[in-house]
Amino acid sequence: MSRSWRDALAYYPLLPIGALIALVWANTASDSYFRLAQALAFPVNDIGVAFGIASLAQDVVEALGPGHALRWRTVRLPIVIAIGGILGTAVAYATYLHFTDEQILGDGWRIACGVDVFVCVALARLVFRRRAAITTVILFAVTSDAIALILVSRRPFATSADAVALSLIVLAVVVSALLRRFGARSMWGYLAFAGPIAWLGCYWSGLQPALALLPLVPFFPHAPRPLDDLGSDLHEHARLSHFESVFAYPLQAVAFLFGLTNAGVLLRGIDTGTWAVLTASLIGRPAGILLSAALFRDHLFRWKELFVIALIGSVGLAFALFLSTSVFPEGPLLTQTKLGAIATLAGSGIAIAAARALRVGRFA
């Protein structure tokens, strides 16, 4: 079995199964599906996903932390193309909406900024042999998602922020820093004491609660590993890192429930929002990536390699689905944009076809 398939099976097996069940259920017995999905939305999206995001952040912190310092040259291109990609996404989304008259979808551009890290990593490993290309894709995806998280962190339909709620987040960070200062080696101390405080701070302040563990992750116990190891060698690494060890299987359940809760959309809901997200992701982001790379004039990759990287980066899928629940509340706008997020999976087929046609990486 190739490594990409192994990684996909390690991290992703239950999400597409949950998503498929949700799609079939929503389109055959919609009332019962939506009742269940709405009951699950809070525990899955606001609590379960917090552990998923923390796990991803832990991977990144371990890769970027002491012992694996990346060279600036490796980091600067992904950062530039991530910014370029987001600008391209925003421009394409706004341009598409300009030619319709549904300005009510205006906030949806942030959904299209999401990049599915694990699909992109799997695709990069499928296409490229060079570690540099895989590292670039990972850094690009993580940077894009970090920016996207900042863009959606405040939910427009949430209650108003107040200083007390925000100070809870600061308190949680202080508690984590103290735990680390006093050499706490177990993950549970951080999760039990600092985690709930940070979560309540996010929830009451109107920030996305799924981000609650993010400011605490740098304090978690971790061990260095190479960045292109992201999402792989789970069991070998588990001995070193408590978080993955404890949450490997619960996160599979979260992934399944995430797919089940969020991917169930009525297919007849395809509408302006769907096409806007799709246009922004499949056209705007690759265009922004290529344009920013051209302005940056980095010669790390040939143009056809960059073209394939740009297409790989067009897949928003699970992360775009997650962002959509932060941007729009229940209703037709959410349905439309969710359909767009799911449809960005088409970008993976386009990327592989382009790699074959241009003889890039393993297809050379």
Next chain:
Amino acid sequence: MTRRLLGHLLVLAGIALALMPPVSAGESAAPLPNRLASLKFAAIGDNGTGEQPQYDVAYQMDQWHQRFSFDMVIMLGDNLYGSQQPSDFVRKFERPYKPLLDAGVKFYASLGNHDNRSNDAYPLFNMNGDRYYTYVKKDVRFLVLDTNALDPPQLAWVERILQAASERWKIAYFHHPLYSNGGRHGSEVELRVLLEPLFVKYGVNVVYSGHDHIYERLTPQRGITYFVAGASGELRRGDLRRSPTTAAGFDQDRSFMLNEVAGDDLFFQVISRTGSTVDNGVIHRKGTS
């Protein structure tokens, strides 16, 4: 001779009756009783095109207003399509409905997916800057929702308002239909699972929506009558996919609704762009016939 004269008089009386407007005060056989103390209102949806069919419907509304003096119009969203500059408010709203506006008829709008969010500040929509709001007319509590963004604060507000409402009738209206057999959009089930339990629990009687560019009356669902009236400007001809839940429908031309709440009855009549009645009936407050 007398018998012939009587016969002629009867024929003339028959002709006169046939030529009379279908609604006039005191005629219980007419679709709308047009009682003095009743609440009369019209309903339009997906109207704001600024094109001739919208003007035709508006003309019919004015003609009917002269016979059936409704005080207000509920707007079911997509009140303006396309550009929404100040001149568009004139072309797509103020000009077509000028006779009604001049007659003092008030319009109470809900927002559709084609409406700019800022339209809630337009004075003639009477939304007072709120994307969802409530008001009472006679013994009717109206609940106007923004189904573009049915967020938790709005849902909590709906429950709070309905819980406190003591009026005899509770009517909700918004853009996206909870039940519809329109082929283009259909029922918005995600919204339905959130709103229907509240409507049932607190006794909402009637719900009006637009979005699908047809007219449809649905068979009562869990005791509530649902109307889709989204063809007052736009039209998707032939889009009604009749099902067992379709009580009546019309998808061949534009239309608008006239409604009258009198005691425990809500009378309704649906008029096409050419002025013909395409549906009518009465909803009793507890149950429908």
